Amino acid sequence: MTDMMKAAVFEAPGRMAVKELPKPQLEQDDDIVIRVVRACVCGSDLWFFRGLTPQTVGGQTGHESIGVVEQVGSAVESVQPGDFVVVPFPFSCGKCPVCKAGFESVCPHGGYFSACQAEYLRVPEADGTVVKVPGSPSDYTDEQLASLLTISDVMSTGYHAAVSAEVKPGDTAVVMGDGAVGLCGVIAAKMLGASRIIAMSRHEDRAALAREFGATDIVPERDQAAIDKVLEMTGGYGADAVLECVGSKQSFDTAIGLARRGAVIGRVGLPHDVEISATGTFYANIGIKGGPAPVRHYDLNGLLDAVLNGDINPGRVFTGEYDIDHIQDAYEAMDQRKVIKALIRF
Amino acid sequence: MTDMMKAAVFEAPGRMAVKELPKPQLEQDDDIVIRVVRACVCGSDLWFFRGLTPQTVGGQTGHESIGVVEQVGSAVESVQPGDFVVVPFPFSCGKCPVCKAGFESVCPHGGYFSACQAEYLRVPEADGTVVKVPGSPSDYTDEQLASLLTISDVMSTGYHAAVSAEVKPGDTAVVMGDGAVGLCGVIAAKMLGASRIIAMSRHEDRAALAREFGATDIVPERDQAAIDKVLEMTGGYGADAVLECVGSKQSFDTAIGLARRGAVIGRVGLPHDVEISATGTFYANIGIKGGPAPVRHYDLNGLLDAVLNGDINPGRVFTGEYDIDHIQDAYEAMDQRKVIKALIRF
Known part of the structure; x- marks a missing residue:
């Protein structure tokens, strides 16, 4: 197994690229690293793609993903390698009064992901962040995986x-x-x-x-x-x-x-x-x-079940599908409204 | 019974007066006229008293009152002469979607009282506005009447x-x-x-x-x-x-x-x-x-009962009591923070 991965990076307004970057590693005891199964492009990504908001040149992008746990920090209790998880766009401690009030998305000890359009992702504060999905990705259809991906952001939002x-x-x-x-x-x-x-x-x-x-x-x-x-x-x-x-x-x-x-x-x-x-x-x-949606709160209180039961099919918003090598096409299709939302398949 | 009454009017910033004015009469089928038992001065009255907001010179004042029904329009169904009522500071139709949603205070068919500091008051849209109190004022102590007066505005607010x-x-x-x-x-x-x-x-x-x-x-x-x-x-x-x-x-x-x-x-x-x-x-x-408090909604859904049961005693906010002839003193006492809230007793 190589220690490099493919990842989308911002090069300039209107220009995305795919780079070989080092795979993320555990940094803290409560981190996990996941292998990304699906990611996507968000409408809010178009702000920097269009040059309307600042973005680090050469920096990674993306805040929506689902994946399989690959590495687990020593303090992590809720997941283990092989588990299938939704990664909400915010990470959060899960324990403070803000999180307990159901507002994990504005946890003062948390933050937002910005490196999900990549083959691997480090997730801090894993126990307070990820939402476990039963089984493994292979147990689900493409349609179900697409819907599970939406509860990392847009459906929850x-x-x-x-x-x-x-x-x-x-x-x-x-x-x-x-x-x-x-x-x-x-x-x-x-x-x-x-x-x-x-x-x-x-x-x-x-x-x-x-x-x-x-x-x-x-x-x-x-x-x-x-x-x-x-x-x-x-x-x-x-x-x-x-x-x-x-x-x-x-x-x-x-x-x-x-x-x-x-x-x-x-x-x-x-x-x-x-x-x-x-x-x-x-x-x-x-x-x-x-404000920013408390994704985890809603996923654990209804949305995950609604997707698993087939009550809702929000994955229908993905009207275009790309691999990571075609990240530029994915952004352009969103920018030009050729697709409603662009899915990145790994 | 004379057809004149005493009423407070605004003369100039810092100066209130008591005038003899014609008693209000029924104007619409859904009007009632009440004899005011208690009224008071509101913190918001101080805005015009201090000359900070415009006010009609010679115009009546006051938006908080409780009283006894004296006349009833032909279309009124919910009250009859002799009934004791709280008059919320907003009047409202009671039937439209805004009222039904519990926001009578912003009913597009309603408005706000501005003539409660007087011996008599015409209440439009009576069925959608007043809150009936069991018995008559003489059944209640001064303390209870003071608390009932607060559910015309401040307690509900x-x-x-x-x-x-x-x-x-x-x-x-x-x-x-x-x-x-x-x-x-x-x-x-x-x-x-x-x-x-x-x-x-x-x-x-x-x-x-x-x-x-x-x-x-x-x-x-x-x-x-x-x-x-x-x-x-x-x-x-x-x-x-x-x-x-x-x-x-x-x-x-x-x-x-x-x-x-x-x-x-x-x-x-x-x-x-x-x-x-x-x-x-x-x-x-x-x-x-x-926004403006839907007084009637809250009075009918808990506040009236809470006052009648003695669970709450909001009338304690009245730390000064005046008759209508001393309306200037009542305003001055509020303005100078000598009292928390000034009650007008009739």
Whole structure:
């Protein structure tokens, strides 16, 4: 077994490369090293790919993966070599008050992965981070593996949007954003019992998948036209819950405009240039909740079972598949919206 | 019976007066007219009294009252003359999706009272607004009447802060603001099971009442010193829930600084010059909820019973009592912090 591996690295805006890098090794007693089975490209990776946010040249990329445990630090108790695990995009201690409150994604002792698009990955704080999957990858179909991969980020993030928006049975929920997270938000709104799910989409492939996932209505309009449309659909009152899966000021303003008074906006889109009107939201009793999704919390409390039982099939968001040698193609396909989400198969 | 009544009116910043005005009459089929038994001065009344917000010269004032029904419109079904009622500071239709969701205070068909500091009051949309109290005022002690008066606003508003902040059993809750609302927020945090309640107060009379209401700790510090203090008290993690009962930028920034990651800030202080950092709150998963309190919803779902059973005694916030002829004294006492809250007795 060689001690080198293939890994994706950022070279310049618009240019990814595959490099031979040393395989990661155990560094701390609570580390594990996994062999990555599936990884993928995230919509948020496009920010640096497009040169809009800084990224280390030559640095590794990717924060979504599933894999098989290969090495285990001496302090690790919950997994052993050969175990199949989902690796949530945040790592976390699992023991502090923040983790215990179900917010592992913002554990002050944790952080975020940025090296998952590679053959091997070191996982710190393994006991507080990974989610064990029964059996081994070979026990699952490609479709199941794809769905398991989504609960490392996008499915859990869409779920966080729905939980944060306090979607209740019978609600009319609006999902802002038709990327993979928004589409998973549709699944999540349905899981929480929304009876009407309005997906904001103007791309036919995404709208079709939104319908398959449970959207009852598609609204292609934007800005005031979108607000007017949703108000018209809700007797003038607005939506009971809004899942904000974009993060732009435009999307956020629209979300506030179409929310029913007393509604909560569940936001999971990384905010860019967003300002929240403290007064406008106050006098409408509109709440704002959300942030990086506590993936582990949701996976252990429903999402893993929902995937294993076949209740949900979020892996359908992967409409393109690549090997690590074609990482540039994977990024380009996402960037050019040729695929909804690009899977990396090892 | 004369058709005139005494009513408080605003004359100029710093100057209230009592005028003889025509008694209000039924105007719509769903109106009632009540004889006011108790009213009071609100901390928010001080904004116009201090000349900080505009107010109509010669216009009536006050939004908190309890009273006895005197006249009933032909469409009113829920009350009849002689009934004793709490009048929530907002009026509401009680039937629309906003009201049904429990947010009567922002009913698009409703509004806010501004004429409660008077002997008589017209109440629109009576069936969707008032909260019936068993018996008549003479069945209750002065202390009980004072507590019933608080569930027209301050007690319900403090409760909205706690509910919005999602206070759970065992939580450490911080209450920002030691006015009547903040003090009622202490009561509410205790009702919802908080095991540690930190009241931010630097006034001895208010701190003492906070302790009586259930505060376990008093923090007189402000700004970064207050944040440091609460972090020190919580092992560096911050408070599980924050009740923001002030509304200033200073208070809001402190609230964010001392909130645990994943916590929700329940805000009920009318926002003045507040800006919410969309990014800072996002990466800490800090939620923001609140607004004008849905008084009727809370009164009908626990607060009225809690007062009637003697479980809570929020009327203790009234530390000064006046008749309508001394309305100027009542405002001045509030303005100069000689009393926590001024009751008007008729």
